[in-house]
Amino acid sequence: MFKTTPKKALPPMRAGERESRAGGEQYCLSPLPLPVNSEYAVDVAHIDVRHDEATMDIRQGASPDSMLTAGHMLSVGVVFMMAFFLIVWIGIGGFPPDPQLAAAxxxxxxxxxxFVFTLAILWLNTLFKRMPPIRLNRQRREVAFVVDPPGRFWLPVPHNLWLASTASLAVTASGFMGTIEIGEWLRGAREGFPFGFLLMHVGGFVFFFVYPPLYDLICRLCKRERRTVLVPWEDVVAVCGFNPSLGPGAITGFSWNFALLPPDPERPGYTLPGAGIIVSVGGLPGALSQWEYLRRFMEEGADAITPAAQEWGVEWYDAYVAREKAECKRTNDMARWRRFRRKRLWEHARFAHWYTEYRMKHILPKAVPKDWLAEWSKPLPKSQWAKPSQAVSELSEHLRAAYQRGEKFVEMGDIEQRFGIAPPPAAQAPYPSFPFRAKAERA
Known part of the structure; x- marks a missing residue:
């Protein structure tokens, strides 16, 4: 049989290269942080959660979209259950409804x-608490990634979807059956209280809070802790990928993603396990804008970027509703206002924005220890700042001249080869690292 999976990784891409494979495309924007002549430098994916004069933290989670989807699913589920049991009640007849029917x-x-609570809140909180941010330090010209230990472990990670689905099933099924059995017990049709369902129900909830620290303890005993790896800024890989979504016999859609990844110096063509970030950007211009946002912060400083406006939180939501109401009154279009209000109520939008704000302030910070990279993140005297390499400086000048001639970054191919600049020698030794939970810091 033919083997479609190569045993060896493809040669690592360089800045400017473009690759087409299986109906998709991939554009390499880095290594070597070069200007891509994007008209804007915008945090398209809203991944900048904190930055100061020296460092920036990027991560996912600063969006109410998942909570709005959860609110929609909750409304669908409740309406379906109400309609289903109402039809059954009409078919059975009688008032008040049968106690068994009422309990069901x-x-x-x-x-x-x-169903919504366990997956949209408990599981997502577990996931976010185990997704440390990527910290960029412009003065040291380094990027800190948290890397998983190599190889598979016999225990599933706490945010494993199958594991969370099993716990969610235990909670929801025991809650449903327990409610019915309690109803039977209250009306005297059952002799004993359903302690079995109660224990299963409580145990399912407890699992979400007990298993993560237990998993971490076992990993420490087995010496499989995550590590913080400090990657030189000029080695970090930034790519934009365009991939079709395939359905049965047809292409059902397309997606553009931006990724920032740490290369593995000991295995060219591979990245360090479990590290990096991949976000949806909507298109190639969005990916270029996202890359320019990060690059300009690292190369020029915080004054060179304009953070995206906050689009979550109760204060923002109330102002958004007030603007919509004022616009509907101005145009005398109250039907639009009623549709707007129905949609917001259906999605439980105000709660979604409130909980997103709560999650940003109280859940996401738990992903890292309070003193994580404290010394490394402190500002340095300007005399101690790391300097760009000669290759980056020369290529940046060549690119700016090419942009003046009307050329485009994504059409140039390998930038280093195009302008005859030898790439810096690739690192062969592992990057500096230390245990993620350790207090050790590199000065």
Whole structure:
């Protein structure tokens, strides 16, 4: 049989290269942080969660979209359960409804709530608390990534979707059945209280809070802790990928993603395991804008970027609703206002924005220890700042001249080869690293 998976990695791409494979395309923007002549430098994906004069933290989670989707699913589930049991009640007849039917009705509504709550809040909180940010330090010209230990482990990670789905099923099923059994117990049809369902229900909730620290303890005992790796800024790989979404017999859509990844110096063509960030950017211009946002911060400083406006939180949401209401009054289009209000209520939008704000302030910071990279992140005297390499300086000048001639970055091919600049020698030794939870810092 033919082997479609190569045993060896493809040669690592260089800045400016473009590759087409399986209907998709990949544009390499870095290594070597070069200007791409983007008209804008915008945080398209809203990944800049904090920055100061020396450092920037980038990560996912600063968006209410997942909570809005969860609110939509909750409304769908509750309406479905209400309609289903209402039809059953009409078919059975009688008023008040049969106690068994009433208990099942309440249990169905509770089931819908638990399904959304366990996955959209408990599981996502577990996921976000195990996704440390990537910290960029412009003065040291280094980027800190948190890297997973190599190889597979016999225990599933706490944010494993299959594991979370199993725990969610235990919570929701026991909640539904427990509600029915409690109803039976209250009306005297059952002799004993359903302690089995209660224990299963409580145990499912406890699992989400107990398993993560237990997993970390076992990993420490087995010496499989994550490590913080300090990667030189000029080695970091930035790529933009365009991939079709395939369905049965047809292409169902397209997606553009931007990725910032740490290369593995000991295995050219590979990246360090479990590190990096991949976000949706909507198109090639969005990817170039996102890269320019990060590059300008690192090369020119915080004054060279304009952070994206905050689009979450109760204050922002209230102002958004007030603007929409004023516009509807100005145009005398109250039907539009009613549609707007119905949609926001259906999505539980105000709660979604409130919880996103809560998650940003209280959940995401738990992903790293309070003193993580404290010394490394302190500002340095300007005399101690790391300087760009000669290759970056020369190539940047060549590129700016090419842009004046109307050339485009994505059409030039390998930038180093194009302008005859020898790439800096690739690192062969591992990057500096230390245990993620350790207090050790590199000066």
């Amino acid at each position: 009705w309440v249990g169905g509504g509770y089931f819908s709530f638990l």
